Amino acid sequence: MDREAAIVGIGRTVFSKESGRTTLGMATEAVRNALADAGLSGTDVDGVVSFHLNDSVAAPEVGGAVGAYDLAFSLDIFGGGNVACLSISEAVEAVKTGRCETVVVFRSLNGRSGSRFGRGEDSPNLGGEFQFSAPNGYIIPPMWIGMWAQRHKEIYGTTAEDFGQIAITHRSHAVSNPHASQRKPITMDDYLSSRWIVEPFRLLDCCLETDGAVAVIVTSLERARDLRHAPIVPLASAEAHTHSSSWSQFEDLSTMYSHYAAKRLWSRSSLTPADVDVACLYDCFTYTALVTFEDYGFCGKGEAGAFYSEGRATYGGDIVVNPHGGLLSEGYIHGLNHHYEAVLQLRGQAGARQVDDAQVALVTAGAGPGGGAVLYGADGVDR
Amino acid sequence: MSTSSRDTVAQAAMRPRPQIDPDSAEFWRAASEEILTLSRCTECRCWAHPPRENCSQCGAPMNMERSSGVGVVYSYIVLHHDTIPGFANLLPLTIVLVEFEGGCRIPARYVGELDRATLVGSRVRAEFELIEDSAPALLVRLETDTAD
Numbered sequence: 001m002d003r004e005a006a007i008v009g010i011g012r013t014v015f016s017k018e019s020g021r022t023t024l025g026m027a028t029e030a031v032r033n034a035l036a037d038a039g040l041s042g043t044d045v046d047g048v049v050s051f052h053l054n055d056s057v058a059a060p061e062v063g064g065a066v067g068a069y070d071l072a073f074s075l076d077i078f079g080g081g082n083v084a085c086l087s088i089s090e091a092v093e094a095v096k097t098g099r100c101e102t103v104v105v106f107r108s109l110n111g112r113s114g115s116r117f118g119r120g121e122d123s124p125n126l127g128g129e130f131q132f133s134a135p136n137g138y139i140i141p142p143m144w145i146g147m148w149a150q151r152h153k154e155i156y157g158t159t160a161e162d163f164g165q166i167a168i169t170h171r172s173h174a175v176s177n178p179h180a181s182q183r184k185p186i187t188m189d190d191y192l193s194s195r196w197i198v199e200p201f202r203l204l205d206c207c208l209e210t211d212g213a214v215a216v217i218v219t220s221l222e223r224a225r226d227l228r229h230a231p232i233v234p235l236a237s238a239e240a241h242t243h244s245s246s247w248s249q250f251e252d253l254s255t256m257y258s259h260y261a262a263k264r265l266w267s268r269s270s271l272t273p274a275d276v277d278v279a280c281l282y283d284c285f286t287y288t289a290l291v292t293f294e295d296y297g298f299c300g301k302g303e304a305g306a307f308y309s310e311g312r313a314t315y316g317g318d319i320v321v322n323p324h325g326g327l328l329s330e331g332y333i334h335g336l337n338h339h340y341e342a343v344l345q346l347r348g349q350a351g352a353r354q355v356d357d358a359q360v361a362l363v364t365a366g367a368g369p370g371g372g373a374v375l376y377g378a379d380g381v382d383r
Numbered sequence: 384m385s386t387s388s389r390d391t392v393a394q395a396a397m398r399p400r401p402q403i404d405p406d407s408a409e410f411w412r413a414a415s416e417e418i419l420t421l422s423r424c425t426e427c428r429c430w431a432h433p434p435r436e437n438c439s440q441c442g443a444p445m446n447m448e449r450s451s452g453v454g455v456v457y458s459y460i461v462l463h464h465d466t467i468p469g470f471a472n473l474l475p476l477t478i479v480l481v482e483f484e485g486g487c488r489i490p491a492r493y494v495g496e497l498d499r500a501t502l503v504g505s506r507v508r509a510e511f512e513l514i515e516d517s518a519p520a521l522l523v524r525l526e527t528d529t530a531d
Contacts, residue, residue: 125400127404131401131404132410134518135398135399136520139467143460146460147480154458
């Protein structure tokens with residue numbers, strides 16, 4: 001069997017700094033919300049996919065929690081943002097090949113009140129390549145990605161203001177998103193006066209560690225057409241997991257995995273970056289959005305800062321990037337919230353932040369050596 | 384033995400440590416003698432880091448060989464925020480990513496005056512800081528600052 005698949009349901013919890021709940025409780029709520037959104041019930045689910053870093057609940061537990069006791073497909077992928085798009089793509093492939101009918105993809109974490117990525121307190125003994133970083137404390141994402149960002153600055157003359165434009169733009173979008181964790185507009189002065197975390201990153205370069213869950217439902221396009229909302233179709237996807245997943249030995253630190261994934265992605269579609277109306281870019285840090293925006297071909301290398309500052313990445317420009325505010329301002333659900341937003345935008349249900357006539361959306365996830373992308377379209381869009 | 388004057392044994396003991404494995408044991412043994420070693424192919428002679436049993440290019444066995452200890456700064460960051468235990472007394476702290484033989488990159492603590500305009504591309508020389516009850520830490524200084 002080889003059939004088309006579609007996204008038919010999206011659900012989430014509130015995003016907070018301290019949920020006071022289990023990851024099972026939050027995942028179950030997000031999945032129930034997504035099923036209700038689709039007009040499906042738990043007994044329709046025969047596949048569950050999740051990704052986590054030993055900080056969450058396993059896929060079959062969440063299946064069982066909504067009454068799906070016999071899963072034809074269950075997959076827990078070990079990883080963070082680098083596998084968020086892969087998780088969606090695996091669900092899509094499972095439906096396309098007929099391994100199952102309806103797959104739930106979820107991510108649930110207490111990213112703020114539980115295990116925090118921005119701190120090293122849980123990892124006193126580090127193996128693999130990280131052991132060589134351990135004695136100097138070079139062990140957390142803002143350090144590694146800051147190192148890459150500095151390399152980009154050295155090569156392209158990228159400035160603090162270029163990073164600032166991204167923080168300001170994504171925040172300006174979150175102002176119209178009631179679900180966003182941070183909605184107060186910020187200025188360049190606010191950005192430049194925010195405290196250093198790891199130079200070249202200030203506080204406002206860093207995303208918001210968040211408690212919460214997001215779920216997405218995938219089923220066949222044929223079935224999707226009978227459900228509550230217009231189906232949203234994954235048109236193409238691509239992954240790149242490169243250079244042994246090393247944060248230091250990656251060939252050129254002024255690019256990311258996206259340099260490789262972009263070639264695959266665009267070779268699998270007749271569409272080009274110019275056809276994309278909405279981009280939900282993984283923005284764990286401002287720099288991640290900047291460099292992946294370049295790598296995916298929305299502008300040339302070293303040009304993203306100017307693209308943003310000229311207003312071309314927001315309403316009235318060439319493309320709207322992260323209309324929900326992104327990981328920087330909506331919250332850090334490891335990038336699954338970007339898929340939620342893309343679906344909302346392509347359905348035309350994004351309210352005050354709706355992008356006019358949004359037909360094609362790109363969602364990316366990952367930073368550094370590994371990640372992927374999914375290109376979505378409204379039903380009927382040429383792929 | 385080179386110890387930073389601001390450092391204390393108590394601080395260093397709080398720092399993260401390597402989980403040493405069979406591939407890395409020789410690296411850490413040499414480091415404890417203040418020698419930087421890198422994995423090198425016995426056949427095609429390419430260098431690799433982290434150490435591994437076999438060459439990813441030709442598949443031949445790899446051995447640990449002594450590095451010249453001289454590298455080039457590829458990029459840097461400056462830590463301002465007290466996040467990782469054991470470094471509070473060193474802030475602000477510059478960490479550099481240094482390219483040694485074969486382009487092998489290893490993060491190191493930079494010791495010396497920080498000139499942001501010239502640091503990337505500078506030649507640096509490696510040394511290890513040995514403090515009891517903590518792992519050997521790779522430090523680098525500008526080659527022009529080190530007396531041979």
